[in-house]
Amino acid sequence: NAGVTQTPKFRVLKTGQSMTLLCAQDMNHEYMYWYRQDPGMGLRLIHYSVGEGTTAKGEVPDGYNVSRLKKQNFLLGLESAAPSQTSVYFCASSYPGTANQPQHFGDGTRLSIL
Amino acid sequence: AQSVTQLGSHVSVSEGALVLLRCNYSSSVPPYLFWYVQYPNQGLQLLLKYTSAATLVKGINGFEAEFKKSETSFHLTKPSAHMSDAAEYFCAVSDRRSGYSTLTFGKGTMLLVSP
Numbered sequence: 282n283a284g285v286t287q288t289p290k291f292r293v294l295k296t297g298q299s300m301t302l303l304c305a306q307d308m309n310h311e312y313m314y315w316y317r318q319d320p321g322m323g324l325r326l327i328h329y330s331v332g333e334g335t336t337a338k339g340e341v342p343d344g345y346n347v348s349r350l351k352k353q354n355f356l357l358g359l360e361s362a363a364p365s366q367t368s369v370y371f372c373a374s375s376y377p378g379t380a381n382q383p384q385h386f387g388d389g390t391r392l393s394i395l
Numbered sequence: 396a397q398s399v400t401q402l403g404s405h406v407s408v409s410e411g412a413l414v415l416l417r418c419n420y421s422s423s424v425p426p427y428l429f430w431y432v433q434y435p436n437q438g439l440q441l442l443l444k445y446t447s448a449a450t451l452v453k454g455i456n457g458f459e460a461e462f463k464k465s466e467t468s469f470h471l472t473k474p475s476a477h478m479s480d481a482a483e484y485f486c487a488v489s490d491r492r493s494g495y496s497t498l499t500f501g502k503g504t505m506l507l508v509s510p
Contacts, residue, residue, distance in 0.1 A: 285438070314497070321404065323485060323500040324439075339497065371438055381427040381446040381489065384498060386438030 285387035304372030311377040313355040401501035418486035
């Protein structure tokens with residue numbers, strides 16, 4: 282079982298460059314999420330999606346865009362990377378229904394912006 | 396708005412000692428509560444969750460947590476620490492009034508286990 286797969290695992294960008302992080306899940310989950318993890322900050326929600334074609338802003342959405350064109354994929358884009366976006370990015374997915382559904386996480390993408 | 400406070404960014408114990416990781420939440424309505432564990436260079440794994448069926452919740456790897464409404468707490472315990480328990484632990488809450496689980500995480504507690 283692959284679960285939640287994130288691509289790439291590591292990336293170094295220069296300030297102003299753009300890139301897209303890909304998240305794919307094979308569990309037929311309806312909901313998907315993007316978080317960033319910074320030392321001493323825990324995980325903070327960037328954007329999430331409750332179904333194909335839908336997206337919503339989380340706690341820290343500025344500087345990021347997302348798309349959910351297919352149920353199994355959730356893309357996170359950085360249009361013009363900034364050093365403040367250096368972080369570890371995690372994708373997660375969960376079943377729909379109630380708020381007690383646990384989230385399943387990928388192994389993360391480590392992104393450095395120089 | 397909900398929030399989670401984890402007391403202590405680092406907790407050190409000896410192998411075989413009791414593990415106690417503290418989590419307090421702030422919410423107008425008792426939320427759903429979760430504990431996740433993160434091993435180095437990996438994603439988060441669910442340890443256990445509280446959904447109001449029972450106040451004492453048992454999870455994987457011998458961990459358990461007790462929901463105490465009067466103390467707004469959900470502390471994680473394990474009777475005897477193993478070296479393999481060394482990891483970072485996150486407490487998280489979800490608003491039960493919502494139809495989907497947008498989690499709010501604490502800042503995490505790093506558990507260090509010495510031989």
